[in-house]
Amino acid sequence: MSVWKLVKLNFGKNPAHFGEVGIGMEETSDRVRSDSLFSAWVSVYARMFGKEAVEELLQLFPTEKKPEIIPPFHISSTFIYREIDKDRNTIYYLPRPLKFPINYPEDDLAFFKTYKKLNYLPLEIWQRWYQGKGFDQNSDTEELITHTKTGKSEGDLNTRGTFDYKEACKTHQLPKIGIDRVTTATNLYHTGFVHFASGNASDKNTAGLYFLVELSPEGEKLADKLQAALHLLGEEGLGGERSSGAGRFTAQWLNLPETWQEAVNFKDGKFQTLISLFWDSDISSNFLENSSYEIQERGGWIVESQIRRQMVRMFTEGSVFTSSLLGKLVNVTPKQFTKHQIYRSGISLALPIKTKE
Template sequence: MVYKLIRLNFGRSPTHFGETGIGLEQTSERIRSDALFSAWISAYARLFPGDIETLLDQCQTANPPFRLSSTFVYRRSLDKPDQFIDYLPKPIQHPAGYPSTSERELKITKTYKKIHYLPLKIWQRWYQGTGFSNEDYDALVAYGDDPDNKINELGKAGAFDYSSAFKRYKLPKVAIDRTTRATNFYHTGLNQFDWSPDNQPERKDGVTNLAGLYFLVDFRTADEALKNKLMAALHLLGEDGIGGERSSGAGRFELLPEEPLSSLWTTVLNPKLTSDTLHHSLISLYWENPVPDVMLGDATCYILIERGGWIASPFFGRQLRRKKVHMFAEGSVFTGKPDGKLADVTPAQFKKHHIYRSGIALSLAVQP
């Protein structure tokens, strides 16, 4: 296994990542692993049309050539701009040391539930290290009483500043009927990741990105040619844009220079946990049918989400709705290590080729 952490720099380009059922006006700040996989594979098919069938066949084996996480938010540290604060989804299960008495838990329940993503440093300590501490309890109580109180370890690590990495806004638009010329006024929700002006000549768009999205790739193949082709396809995807509203310039990105994994990331990906019954928390979507019984122990806790939408094929000009499928969401915790497969969501009337949605899982070991 060779992990690669890839950071996307959107600069001044906004993003629109729609979620099933929340409407065109709403948008998520990040894109999930199944949508990222589909966009990446579509770009790969455009660059290397003769190789796409082979790649998809490999992805349907028990040992796919790579596994993807969903994208998650990163921020540059205010004190050290060359360092990043990476956020991971908070697992559904409580960390070790979380208050077990109803009276103590009640004081922090509302604040704890509002935190959906944790800085990597806190995530590692809570779920792979010493667990939830009395200092964490006091920090949540203090923040619940006063949201400006961030002088504790959780606050300094960025646990309460996730939403400062991006801003949401609505863009007014007008749709004109092709036949009647009637107009329809509507709004589209967009995200803008934080950036600052920069006059250095090497900056392509004149800004320094202060936040963006990152994802992990777990390469299981030694085929360097395939890795190079995938990275070339990712660069093409950055030029075209990812997500919705691309015709309006949304979703375009560049890759930040690749750097070796930090010692903290190395610890998170290869934890030295002593328990014989490790649990695994998803950092991607997961689909498998049927789900192995070993995955569904008494301690399993999960969220199911519906994945639908429209197909976009470089070999087909029309848009059709793909079949809907339910997947386990990021943060779900299983008693076994999830594997996952590609889900065939080809519409009945579509005959050009198969349409797949990736349920290939990537997870992190956590203490039970």
């Protein structure tokens, strides 16, 4: 039987730079996806416990050559959380599934633009829409129409923080100077950073990132090592611009709160929605039938060299399928890199949901 954990990353006043494929240094994402988190975590694990230990760890994950293995742990991508008052009441945001919730109205023209902008939903709203009674055609419709017309509203959606996602963090660009090593010529460029709300005497709003971990019995044996590696990762920083002090965090490894336990143990869902990236080399057309999904290219640089990893296309968070697959690690080692093998995680983590027929 698997065990679920919730991990909160508190960046305090430290900025962070989270790059994405196709996004230049001038821009930054507000979160880290599951494949990047896995790579950073495993890299630190290797430095802490050695080459043999990390090779033994990677052998426990399914690959194209060993597709039948049950992985020791699954991780979600990171998502934003907000602590909104002195009692530390927390809003956890989840990606909105790419299917309409049950009871969603046929005529949504008056509020569809507002609905479509809700890329992330507070956990309580996410549960009500996709695991509970569904979309309320009276109160939800009225509130979304009001918010579309006025930019504000009063109701359950507003109270739960549905429209306040952007209050969790701010981004800014910092000018930097690059110096050519040969000619010493200088070049001005800008780098984007994200700052999560850290609270002050007048504003109790604090924010950070969180992710979920599902540990198998084999994974529970590794929990202490994984926590130690995560602690070191927090000291070194997550994302880019770490030499400038960006991305440093403190981690809390927590048991699932009751609301989360209800979400992960939901039994009546006919669909599965991803909360991680997902890749598999053996996906049939039957698996994609009645599904709603988006695909993103994933790439990046190898840390210890100036060589790019091979690109791979993955299903994104919020994609909805009629069943779930474990996913696999995909080998993205470029031909010119021979030091060791490079893997990107396509191991999936999904939650059960109901959707509109």
